Amino acid sequence: MNQSHIKLFIPGPVEVSPETFCAMSQPMIGHRGSGFQDLYASIQPQLRKLLFTQNPIFLSTSSAWGVMEAAVRNLTSKKVLNCCCGAFSDKWFDVSKRCGKEADQIKVEWGQPILPEMIDAKLKTGQFDALTLIHNETSTGVMNPLADIAAVMKKYPDVMFIVDCVSSMTGVKIETDALGIDVLLAGTQKAWALPPGLAIFAVSDRALQRAATVPGRGYYFDFLEFKSNHDKNMTPSTPSIPHIYGLKFKLDQIEKEGFENRLARHLKMATITRDWAKSRGFEMFPKAGYEAITLSCVKNNKNIDVAKLQKALKDKYKVLIDGGYGQIKGKSFRIGHMGDETPATVTELLGQIDDCLKTL
Numbered sequence: 036m037n038q039s040h041i042k043l044f045i046p047g048p049v050e051v052s053p054e055t056f057c058a059m060s061q062p063m064i065g066h067r068g069s070g071f072q073d074l075y076a077s078i079q080p081q082l083r084k085l086l087f088t089q090n091p092i093f094l095s096t097s098s099a100w101g102v103m104e105a106a107v108r109n110l111t112s113k114k115v116l117n118c119c120c121g122a123f124s125d126k127w128f129d130v131s132k133r134c135g136k137e138a139d140q141i142k143v144e145w146g147q148p149i150l151p152e153m154i155d156a157k158l159k160t161g162q163f164d165a166l167t168l169i170h171n172e173t174s175t176g177v178m179n180p181l182a183d184i185a186a187v188m189k190k191y192p193d194v195m196f197i198v199d200c201v202s203s204m205t206g207v208k209i210e211t212d213a214l215g216i217d218v219l220l221a222g223t224q225k226a227w228a229l230p231p232g233l234a235i236f237a238v239s240d241r242a243l244q245r246a247a248t249v250p251g252r253g254y255y256f257d258f259l260e261f262k263s264n265h266d267k268n269m270t271p272s273t274p275s276i277p278h279i280y281g282l283k284f285k286l287d288q289i290e291k292e293g294f295e296n297r298l299a300r301h302l303k304m305a306t307i308t309r310d311w312a313k314s315r316g317f318e319m320f321p322k323a324g325y326e327a328i329t330l331s332c333v334k335n336n337k338n339i340d341v342a343k344l345q346k347a348l349k350d351k352y353k354v355l356i357d358g359g360y361g362q363i364k365g366k367s368f369r370i371g372h373m374g375d376e377t378p379a380t381v382t383e384l385l386g387q388i389d390d391c392l393k394t395l
């Protein structure tokens with residue numbers, strides 16, 4: 036390990052521990068042999084428990100976008116409704132159209148959440164058979180009210196409920212089955228604290244039945260290919276086996292910590308960061324009550340030089356925070372506090388920010 040590396044406090048990819056890298060560095064095994072099948076089978080119950088689902092959990096060797104695109108391609112027959120509230124969710128609408136799907140959007144200003152009544156009003160028209168929602172819009176730091184939205188979705192059982200929880204999975208409790216989520220997906224480089232390159236997704240029976248009726252699913256991301264291989268404890272193509280070793284290590288680690296303790300740790304880090312921001316005269320970028328737990332998007336209402344702050348932190352302390360995404364670059368800054376971070380490491384970082392703020 037390069038000890039003098041820049042430690043990442045950006046909201047993904049996040050810092051990966053030496054122990055995790057060590058767990059990933061094991062001899063390769065054949066992906067059609069019993070060694071792999073045992074590994075695959077051994078993590079399924081752990082994943083199902085963590086994601087509160089009985090659905091099969093598939094592993095895609097891609098970043099999250101692979102599965103985000105796949106969900107639209109596999110599940111939309113009529114028209115997909117994309118809920119847009121920031122860079123990632125706005126892009127999903129664009130991706131739906133690029134896939135040749137009929138698509139419409141609900142669009143709110145960055146910093147605002149998607150509310151259940153907006154969804155109800157659109158779905159009432161009966162035009163849609165799929166909906167995409169980003170639970171935690173990482174670009175704006177908004178966490179959408181998933182439970183309230185899920186309650187509305189229950190009125191529309193023919194509309195596939197596709198939820199991106201890329202930056203919330205393992206940091207926030209998501210009760211997949213109770214919420215009626217048809218596709219729950221995430222990449223590994225955010226709250227999982229694994230390197231980028233693997234996506235994890237749970238798919239409902241309803242969704243598999245729908246996919247069977249939708250043409251043009253392709254091969255690499257065909258949900259039915261994932262299912263038939265899953266039944267043999269395999270993936271459709273050669274997966275990133277090191278990632279799956281790493282995933283196993285992480286699942287064991289989460290069990291050891293206890294999931295409730297892990298959730299409490301994440302909430303504590305969020306509280307510390309929000310309190311810090313407030314006490315320094317900053318406001319949060321998201322509308323009050325909708326702040327993400329795994330990262331904080333702080334509004335630059337004090338008009339500091341964000342780029343200069345980033346550089347000072349990097350030069351003096353070898354840590355990297357984010358300087359704001361897309362249209363809010365420089366108007367906000369983001370601190371990731373997820374994965375292996377702790378109240379102590381976050382407190383240390385905030386002290387370093389304080390120090391660098393003095394020099395601006």
Ligand SMILES: *Cc1c(COP(=O)(O)O)cnc(C)c1O
Nearest residue numbers: 098099100123171173201202222
């Ligand atoms: C990071 C992120 C993505 C994109 O993930 P990739 O791994 O780059 O494909 C999608 N959605 C959300 C909410 C994210 O935070």
